[in-house]
Amino acid sequence: MKKIVKYIIFALIGLLFIGTFVYLYRNSRPKEDRYETLTPSVKTIERSTVITGKIIPRDEVSIKPQISGIISEIYKEAGQEVTAGEIIAKVKVIPDMSALSSAESRVRLSEINLQQAQTNYEREKALYDKQLVSAEEFDKVRQALSQAREERASAQESLEVVRDGVASSNAKSSSTLIRSTITGLILDVPVKVGNSVIQSNTFNDGTTIATVANMNDLIFDGNIDETEVGRISEGMPTTITIGALQNLKFDATLEYISPKATENNGTNQFEVKAAVKVPSDVKVRSGYSANAEIILHRAQDVLSVPESAVEFEGDSAFVYVVMSDSTGYEKRNVVTGLSNGVDIEIKGGLSSDEKVRGNQIFEEKK
Numbered sequence: 001m002k003k004i005v006k007y008i009i010f011a012l013i014g015l016l017f018i019g020t021f022v023y024l025y026r027n028s029r030p031k032e033d034r035y036e037t038l039t040p041s042v043k044t045i046e047r048s049t050v051i052t053g054k055i056i057p058r059d060e061v062s063i064k065p066q067i068s069g070i071i072s073e074i075y076k077e078a079g080q081e082v083t084a085g086e087i088i089a090k091v092k093v094i095p096d097m098s099a100l101s102s103a104e105s106r107v108r109l110s111e112i113n114l115q116q117a118q119t120n121y122e123r124e125k126a127l128y129d130k131q132l133v134s135a136e137e138f139d140k141v142r143q144a145l146s147q148a149r150e151e152r153a154s155a156q157e158s159l160e161v162v163r164d165g166v167a168s169s170n171a172k173s174s175s176t177l178i179r180s181t182i183t184g185l186i187l188d189v190p191v192k193v194g195n196s197v198i199q200s201n202t203f204n205d206g207t208t209i210a211t212v213a214n215m216n217d218l219i220f221d222g223n224i225d226e227t228e229v230g231r232i233s234e235g236m237p238t239t240i241t242i243g244a245l246q247n248l249k250f251d252a253t254l255e256y257i258s259p260k261a262t263e264n265n266g267t268n269q270f271e272v273k274a275a276v277k278v279p280s281d282v283k284v285r286s287g288y289s290a291n292a293e294i295i296l297h298r299a300q301d302v303l304s305v306p307e308s309a310v311e312f313e314g315d316s317a318f319v320y321v322v323m324s325d326s327t328g329y330e331k332r333n334v335v336t337g338l339s340n341g342v343d344i345e346i347k348g349g350l351s352s353d354e355k356v357r358g359n360q361i362f363e364e365k366k
Helices: 002-028 097-129 135-164 168-173
Strands: 031-038 041-057 060-063 069-074 087-092 177-179 184-188 210-213 218-225 237-242 249-257 262-264 267-276 289-306 311-313 316-322 329-339 343-348 356-365
Touching: 041 267, 041 329, 041 343, 097 135, 218 249, 218 289, 237 267, 289 329
Parallel strands: none
Antiparallel strands: 031 356, 041 218, 041 289, 060 210, 069 087, 087 177, 184 210, 218 267, 237 249, 237 289, 249 267, 262 267, 289 343, 311 316, 316 329, 316 356, 329 343
């Protein structure tokens, strides 16, 4: 029995030794490299550049008051449509005390002059009726009365404008009524009832009552790096992608490239604008972030291979063509064309029925 156990132990030790030897032998063998086989294909290759920016309306207007005062009423809110001339808000005028005092003084003076002109007229008319004065003298007095009445009316209107912001004779065109200057969508109403507002002048831009834009005419506004601006030109077709509207692309036409660069984060960039064609059933909001893809070059229906299969040495390019008996590879020079970073155009040196070696390696033991 002891001999049997001993033989079993010796057998196990032998098997362990043989297994270790085989494992070390197999791992010490050289490995053979195998490459993926690629077939050239006919494709359309495009080289493009992508510009980041946003969608904005072409016409966006800030509505400002024509007179300083306090907002007394607001008739519209953001998101509502408005037509040109439609009232958005109303301003209550806070008169300047010096101007008000001067206007009241002018009214009182015009009343005194009117009373004197009326007295002179009545006196002159009585004499004219008795034919004691000439018609010429009477016409002068009558004209003076008319002038006094006009002066009184003018002084009263000036007082109303200073005190109320509008004269009773032209209330419909009152400067206290803030009207939209264009037809469009109200994007923002940054004021509230009770806010003080000032009119635009030499020293101040004035208070914005509302922002109105025509949302049926949108443009893409972005910036392109100086290294790529020389490759684009006005009129190029552009594809717009908006991040907030997934799976939707819009056609656009590049219509403006700034002649002057602006520095942004240490790089020189040029502003570009493109007119966007938005379908009527799609709602696009002002300020959406967007990308504009511009096709710089296009090669239509050309023979191509993955660019990873092409190796470059100086000005030369070559591929490894699979030999007809599949026993190896032939290094062959090729003439390359346009590349999009994934595929590259092959202009010569390779036919569509040949296969080339890829760069994807599979390791296999002999």
